[in-house]
Amino acid sequence: METASRESAREILYGYLAGKGLRKTTQRDAIIEAAFSTKEHFKAEELLVMARKIDLSVSRATVYRTLPLLVESGLLRELDLGGETKLYDPNFLEHPTHNHLVCVDCKKIIEFEDINMELLENCITRRLGFSPTNKMVKIEAHCDELRQHGQCAKRATGSEG
Amino acid sequence: METASRESAREILYGYLAGKGLRKTTQRDAIIEAAFSTKEHFKAEELLVMARKIDLSVSRATVYRTLPLLVESGLLRELDLGGETKLYDPNFLEHPTHNHLVCVDCKKIIEFEDINMELLENCITRRLGFSPTNKMVKIEAHCDELRQHGQCAKRATGSEG
DNA sequence: ATTTCTGCAAACGATTTGCACAGGG
DNA sequence: CCCTGTGCAAATCGTTTGCAGAAAT
Numbered sequence: 042m043e044t045a046s047r048e049s050a051r052e053i054l055y056g057y058l059a060g061k062g063l064r065k066t067t068q069r070d071a072i073i074e075a076a077f078s079t080k081e082h083f084k085a086e087e088l089l090v091m092a093r094k095i096d097l098s099v100s101r102a103t104v105y106r107t108l109p110l111l112v113e114s115g116l117l118r119e120l121d122l123g124g125e126t127k128l129y130d131p132n133f134l135e136h137p138t139h140n141h142l143v144c145v146d147c148k149k150i151i152e153f154e155d156i157n158m159e160l161l162e163n164c165i166t167r168r169l170g171f172s173p174t175n176k177m178v179k180i181e182a183h184c185d186e187l188r189q190h191g192q193c194a195k196r197a198t199g200s201e202g
Numbered sequence: 203m204e205t206a207s208r209e210s211a212r213e214i215l216y217g218y219l220a221g222k223g224l225r226k227t228t229q230r231d232a233i234i235e236a237a238f239s240t241k242e243h244f245k246a247e248e249l250l251v252m253a254r255k256i257d258l259s260v261s262r263a264t265v266y267r268t269l270p271l272l273v274e275s276g277l278l279r280e281l282d283l284g285g286e287t288k289l290y291d292p293n294f295l296e297h298p299t300h301n302h303l304v305c306v307d308c309k310k311i312i313e314f315e316d317i318n319m320e321l322l323e324n325c326i327t328r329r330l331g332f333s334p335t336n337k338m339v340k341i342e343a344h345c346d347e348l349r350q351h352g353q354c355a356k357r358a359t360g361s362e363g
Numbered sequence: 364a365t366t367t368c369t370g371c372a373a374a375c376g377a378t379t380t381g382c383a384c385a386g387g388g
Numbered sequence: 389c390c391c392t393g394t395g396c397a398a399a400t401c402g403t404t405t406g407c408a409g410a411a412a413t
Contacts, residue, residue, distance in 0.1 A: 064367060064412050085402080100370045105403060121282030126402070142327065145335055155326055162341060165316055166303065171343035174306055178339050180323055182332035225387055225392060246377080261395045266378060287377070368411070375404070385394070 046134055047077040050116050053134075057114035071096035072107045073116070082120060082128040082150065122150060122179060140178040146187050207295055208238040211277050214295075218275035232257035233268045234277070243281060243289040243311065283311065283340060301339040307348050 051073055055065055075091035076083075083091070085104055092099040108129065111117040120128040122143050132139060132152065138159050142151040158178060166173040187193035212234055216226055236252035237244075244252070246265055253260040269290065272278040281289040283304050293300065293313065299320050303312040319339060327334040348354035 062367085066368065066412075068369070098370085102371075102404080103369060106368085121284075142330055142332060144332065151330060151332075153326060153330060155322070157322055158326065161316070161318055161322060162339070165314060165319065166341055166343050169303055169312060169314060169343075170346050171303060171305065171312075171341075172346060172349075173341060173343045175342040176339070177341075178323070178337070180327055180332075180334060180338075181336040182327050182330075182334045185331050185333060188333075223392085227387075227393060229394070259395085263379080263396075264394060267393085365413085366411105367413095369409085371407090373404105373406085375402100377401095377403105379400070380398085382396090382398105383394105385392105387392075388390090 047074060050077045050134060053116055054111065054114055058110070063110075067096055068092075068099050068103045069107055069110075071099050072104060073111070076111065076117060076129070076131050080132055082122075082130050084126045084128060086126075088129065118175075120177075123181070124148075138176070140180070142180040142182055144184050144187075144193075145181050146184055147193055149184075149193075208235060211238045211295060214277055215272065215275055219271070224271075228257060229253075229260050229264050230268055230271075232260050233265060234272070237272065237278060237290070237292050241293055243283075243291050245287045245289060247287075249290065279336075284342070285309075299337070301341070303341040303343055305345050305348075305354075306342050307345055308354055310345075310354075 051070070054069070054073055058064065058069075072088065072092045074095050075088055078091065085108060086101075088108070089099065089101050089104045092104060108117070111129075112119055116131070116134060118130045118133045120130050120141065122128055122141060136152070136154055139152045139154045140158065142153060143149070144151070159176075162176045162178075163173055166176075184193045212231070215230070215234055219225065219230075233249065233253045235256050236249055239252065246269060247262075249269070250260065250262050250265045253265060269278070272290075273280055277292075277295060279291045279294045281291050281302065283289060283302060297313070297315055300313045300315045301319065303314060304310070305312070320337075323337045323339075324334055327337075345354045
C-alpha cells in the first residue's frame with residue numbers, strides 16, 4: 042500500500058548519498074525498507090528489529106549510523122515527545138508539515154495538519170528576522186472522552202485516520 | 203532584580219512539596235536559588251555547578267532528584283531543543299506561554315510569545331477532542347542577517363531582550 | 364585498487380539507583 | 389523517634405566509536 046512512498050524514499054536516500062560520495066548497501070536497503078514499512082513512529086532499537094527481519098545481517102551500529110543519514114536527507118524526522126528515547130517519524134514525506142498532539146493520559150500520539158498554524162509560524166519567524174527551516178509543534182493534552190467516560194476509544198486506534 | 207520570582211518560586215516549590223509530604227532542605231533551597239538566579243536555559247550539570255556555589259554540599263544526585271520536582275511543580279520546563287542534553291527553562295513562571303526559535307546556524311535560542319499561536323493551539327486541540335495542557339513550539343530557522351552579512355549580531359546577545 | 368561500510372565489542376556520557384548515614388518533622 | 393533526604397560510587401541504558409575484515413565503485 043505504501044510501496045510508492047518506499048520507492049521514492051529509496052530514491053531520495055540514494056540521491057542524497059550519491060551527492061556525498063557515499064554508497065548503496067544491502068544493509069541500507071533493508072533499513073529504509075523497514076523504516077517505510079510502517080506509519081508508526083519507532084525507536085532506533087525497534088528499527089533494528091524491523092530491519093533484521095528483512096536482512097538478518099543488519100547490526101545495531103549500522104542502524105545508528107544510518108539514522109542520521111535518513112534524517113539529514115529529509116526522509117525521517119526525529120521527535121522528542123517526552124518519552125525516554127527519541128522517536129523517528131516516517132510520515133513527513135507524505136505530510137511535510139504535520140504536528141503532534143500527545144495524550145498525557147494514555148500517551149497516544151495524534152498527528153494533525155493545520156494550514157493556519159503553518160502560516161502563523163512562517164509569519165512569526167520572519168518577524169523575528171529568520172527564515173524557517175523546521176517547525177515543530179507538540180501539544181500535550183487530556184482526552185475529553187476519557188474524562189467523561191473513564192474510557193477512551195482513541196487508545197486502541199492507529200496513529201492517523 | 204528577579205528576586206521576586208525567586209521568592210515565589212520557593213513558595214511554590216515548598217507548597218508543592220508539603221502537599222506530597224516532602225521536606226524542606228538546605229540543598230533544595232540552594233538548587234532553587236540557583237535555578238532562578240538566571241534567565242538562561244541550563245543543563246542539569248550546569249545547575250549543579252550553580253547550586254554548589256551557594257551550598258557546596260549539593261551533590262549531583264540531589265540535583266537530578268530535585269529537577270523532576272521543579273518540573274512537576276510547574277517551576278521549570280524541560281526543553282528538547284535538539285542539543286545532546288535536555289535544557290531547563292526558568293522563564294515559564296513569568297512567561298507561561300512562550301515558545302522557542304533556534305537558529306540552526308549559531309544555535310542561539312530566541313524566546314517569543316504570540317497570542318495568536320496560543321489561541322490557534324487551543325482551537326486545534328479542542329477540535330481534536332482534547333483539553334490542552336502543555337503546548338510547545340520549536341522553530342528551527344536561518345538568520346537572515348547572517349546570510350546577508352556573513353555575521354550575526356544576535357550571536358552575542360542574551361536569550362531575551 | 365581504493366575507499367567506504369560493516370559487525371563486534373568496548374567506550375561513553377547522561378542519568379539513576381542501592382546503600383548507610385544525616386537531618387527534618 | 390520515624391521517615392525522608394543525602395552523598396557516594398556503582399550500575400544503567402541509549403548511543404558512539406576503534407578496529408580489522410568485507411564489499412562497493
